[in-house]
Amino acid sequence: MAETARHPASRYGNRPTMKDVAARAGVGLKTVSRVVNSEAGVTPDTERRVQEAIDALGFRRNDSARVLRKGRTASIGLVLEDLADPFYGPLSRAVEEVARAHGALLINGSSAEDPEREQELVLALCARRVDGLIVIPAGDDHRYLEPEIKAGIATVFVDRPAGRIDADIVLSDSFGGAREGVAHLIAHGHRRIGFIGDQPRIHTATERLRGYHAAMADAGITVRDGWVSLGTTEPARVRAAAEAMLAGPEPVTALFAGNNRVTVTAVRVLAGRERPVALVGFDDIELADLLGITVISQDAAAVGRTAAEHLFRRLEGADHAPARVELPTTLVPRGSGELRPV
Amino acid sequence: MAETARHPASRYGNRPTMKDVAARAGVGLKTVSRVVNSEAGVTPDTERRVQEAIDALGFRRNDSARVLRKGRTASIGLVLEDLADPFYGPLSRAVEEVARAHGALLINGSSAEDPEREQELVLALCARRVDGLIVIPAGDDHRYLEPEIKAGIATVFVDRPAGRIDADIVLSDSFGGAREGVAHLIAHGHRRIGFIGDQPRIHTATERLRGYHAAMADAGITVRDGWVSLGTTEPARVRAAAEAMLAGPEPVTALFAGNNRVTVTAVRVLAGRERPVALVGFDDIELADLLGITVISQDAAAVGRTAAEHLFRRLEGADHAPARVELPTTLVPRGSGELRPV
DNA sequence: CACTCAGCTGACAACGTTGTCCAGGGCCTA
DNA sequence: TAGGCCCTGGACAACGTTGTCAGCTGAGTG
Numbered sequence: 003m004a005e006t007a008r009h010p011a012s013r014y015g016n017r018p019t020m021k022d023v024a025a026r027a028g029v030g031l032k033t034v035s036r037v038v039n040s041e042a043g044v045t046p047d048t049e050r051r052v053q054e055a056i057d058a059l060g061f062r063r064n065d066s067a068r069v070l071r072k073g074r075t076a077s078i079g080l081v082l083e084d085l086a087d088p089f090y091g092p093l094s095r096a097v098e099e100v101a102r103a104h105g106a107l108l109i110n111g112s113s114a115e116d117p118e119r120e121q122e123l124v125l126a127l128c129a130r131r132v133d134g135l136i137v138i139p140a141g142d143d144h145r146y147l148e149p150e151i152k153a154g155i156a157t158v159f160v161d162r163p164a165g166r167i168d169a170d171i172v173l174s175d176s177f178g179g180a181r182e183g184v185a186h187l188i189a190h191g192h193r194r195i196g197f198i199g200d201q202p203r204i205h206t207a208t209e210r211l212r213g214y215h216a217a218m219a220d221a222g223i224t225v226r227d228g229w230v231s232l233g234t235t236e237p238a239r240v241r242a243a244a245e246a247m248l249a250g251p252e253p254v255t256a257l258f259a260g261n262n263r264v265t266v267t268a269v270r271v272l273a274g275r276e277r278p279v280a281l282v283g284f285d286d287i288e289l290a291d292l293l294g295i296t297v298i299s300q301d302a303a304a305v306g307r308t309a310a311e312h313l314f315r316r317l318e319g320a321d322h323a324p325a326r327v328e329l330p331t332t333l334v335p336r337g338s339g340e341l342r343p344v
Numbered sequence: 345m346a347e348t349a350r351h352p353a354s355r356y357g358n359r360p361t362m363k364d365v366a367a368r369a370g371v372g373l374k375t376v377s378r379v380v381n382s383e384a385g386v387t388p389d390t391e392r393r394v395q396e397a398i399d400a401l402g403f404r405r406n407d408s409a410r411v412l413r414k415g416r417t418a419s420i421g422l423v424l425e426d427l428a429d430p431f432y433g434p435l436s437r438a439v440e441e442v443a444r445a446h447g448a449l450l451i452n453g454s455s456a457e458d459p460e461r462e463q464e465l466v467l468a469l470c471a472r473r474v475d476g477l478i479v480i481p482a483g484d485d486h487r488y489l490e491p492e493i494k495a496g497i498a499t500v501f502v503d504r505p506a507g508r509i510d511a512d513i514v515l516s517d518s519f520g521g522a523r524e525g526v527a528h529l530i531a532h533g534h535r536r537i538g539f540i541g542d543q544p545r546i547h548t549a550t551e552r553l554r555g556y557h558a559a560m561a562d563a564g565i566t567v568r569d570g571w572v573s574l575g576t577t578e579p580a581r582v583r584a585a586a587e588a589m590l591a592g593p594e595p596v597t598a599l600f601a602g603n604n605r606v607t608v609t610a611v612r613v614l615a616g617r618e619r620p621v622a623l624v625g626f627d628d629i630e631l632a633d634l635l636g637i638t639v640i641s642q643d644a645a646a647v648g649r650t651a652a653e654h655l656f657r658r659l660e661g662a663d664h665a666p667a668r669v670e671l672p673t674t675l676v677p678r679g680s681g682e683l684r685p686v
Numbered sequence: 687c688a689c690t691c692a693g694c695t696g697a698c699a700a701c702g703t704t705g706t707c708c709a710g711g712g713c714c715t716a
Numbered sequence: 717t718a719g720g721c722c723c724t725g726g727a728c729a730a731c732g733t734t735g736t737c738a739g740c741t742g743a744g745t746g
Contacts, residue, residue: 030696060491067732149402372726409702
């Protein structure tokens with residue numbers, strides 16, 4: 003027991019170490035290290051003996067110690083909003099693939115759109131000394147990351163720019179995408195168009211709103227009070243917002259949904275209505291083709307891949323000024339966005 | 345440069361250590377450690393001085409060293425098939441939430457259904473000394489994990505049992521779910537029912553097929569050649585399989601889809617047909633309600649949560665025999681499964 | 687046969703942290 | 717005022733690995 007307290011690492015369950023392997027194989031510690039790392043300069047016979055000892059003992063190198071010694075963890079951190087959101091699955095997977103190609107593991111965390119939780123997660127990852135960080139920011143002040151970045155943790159922000167610090171960023175063209183989507187509705191004859199988006203705190207939400215306003219202004223349409231709803235994407239509130247816009251003597255004839263969750267709820271609301279209402283949503287959704295939903299599609303996997311590749315280029319020494327990469331969006335017409343106003 | 349070689353950890357970018365903080369605050373090393381870990385026995389005044397030094401230097405504890413010393417990494421590994429698959433997003437998120445509640449981080453990896461890649465990932469996680477592992481197995485031989493488990497890495501398998509070793513397992517009732525779904529079709533008058541599933545190598549695929557056979561046998565129906573297709577879930581092949589079953593003089597009047605990806609393709613195939621064909625799919629899909637798709641729903645989040653809770657119970661010392669937890673599925677009738685044969 | 691040289695091997699320190707243990711100082715009590 | 721005790725602080729070793737460097741062996745050469 004006292005033994006346990008003295009050697010807390012026995013919690014590993016007394017895993018064999020290189021020392022044990024060395025003793026069993028009758029060689030020196032460093033020779034085991036050489037075999038484990040496939041370094042040159044070991045006779046085939048010695049190597050065989052060491053390998054046998056490794057197999058017999060079930061030895062597995064302790065990467066914690068290795069990391070401590072080498073200074074690189076071969077892991078990167080990804081902090082996103084919600085792993086369960088269909089937008090982040092492919093993004094995360096794409097990041098993982100790039101990491102794998104570079105021999106790195108991926109540590110994942112969801113901020114749940116809570117700035118404090120984001121910071122807590124990011125700092126935990128920094129304490130682990132991840133080599134790099136990919137962050138989909140929830141907060142709007144990332145100065146807490148300055149010492150970390152200065153200390154060498156490469157960081158790339160995704161989907162929304164970092165707050166109050168200058169850093170690499172990869173995002174979709176939210177403004178342009180929304181503008182195109184709304185212009186598409188206008189081109190099909192709509193003038194009274196509603197916009198339902200996420201909280202204005204979120205950068206993409208305001209960018210998309212800005213796109214909406216730009217398209218309306220381009221067409222010389224004055225946006226009326228009540229056509230715009232910004233808030234949570236919680237179904238009940240989105241439903242209420244949509245229904246309010248669709249009521250009254252001069253209801254909107256078309257809706258622009260600011261993200262995939264809003265689109266899903268909007269589809270449900272519109273499905274229960276007699277009068278057809280046009281709809282364009284930002285972000286693609288599975289089966290949207292079967293439901294005939296017109297969307298502004300952004301390629302989540304491409305965003306993730308681009309960000310990760312950028313990160314590894316930094317890790318390999320690229321030290322140019324922070325860059326901003328904006329990926330284009332695509333309008334995918336499927337019917338709902340081509341309905342004429344009634 | 346020689347300096348760099350001698351002190352490879354300078355790759356951290358010369359991050360300050362506790363020693364640096366101690367020097368700056370004019371206290372001993374251990375005192376800094378105490379402050380960092382909020383241990384008792386430090387005067388408020390000393391604590392303040394240390395804290396100031398920490399902030400000034402931008403010190404962040406190096407968890408690698410901590411882990412090495414303490415023997416616990418406060419992280420768990422999750423190896424699944426594909427993070428981009430909508431089934432695994434919620435599962436992964438649920439695992440993450442439980443981990444978070446226990447103060448642990450989550451390291452994620454996708455096996456892409458490749459046994460070799462699974463093993464590679466799992467062993468990499470073991471080398472990191474994750475405290476525990478949650479694995480959705482791709483391979484069917486997990487004896488390679490025996491030394492790891494013996495060495496104390498708690499392991500829970502999910503969705504499919506481990507191969508050739510005895511371990512904890514949490515899964516959905518694939519057999520019962522499929523049987524219920526097929527029986528549902530039979531109850532609506534179908535006799536010629538097709539089954540399209542994943543590769544027989546995958547446990548859930550064969551369990552669901554077994555459920556199909558059981559339901560058919562219960563109804564005294566002889567399953568004909570050509571009603572069953574097992575293979576990849578790649579859209580083109582699923583499409584070909586479905587079309588083959590729907591052709592000929594005695595086509596099937598209903599389809600049972602073995603997983604969400606098959607269901608999606610099946611819906612696409614059936615959407616292009618005149619004659620209505622009934623469909624029940626295993627796994628729920630977003631917007632399936634709007635498309636009226638009847639499914640056997642399994643609660644991915646519940647599976648993830650259960651597995652993670654089980655894992656942490658193990659980590660906290662539970663050492664009963666390996667357990668098997670089977671979660672029930674739910675039939676959700678939405679129209680497609682209630683169509684009568686034509 | 688002595689010498690060189692190359693190729694293997696192992697002793698040792700260091701990575702940054704935490705557990706143990708001891709020293710010193712202040713305070714309280716007798 | 718002396719004695720004892722508690723509280724705070726620090727020296728030191730250890731966790732398991734890898735880089736450095738020096739020693740050893742055996743073969744080849746003059």
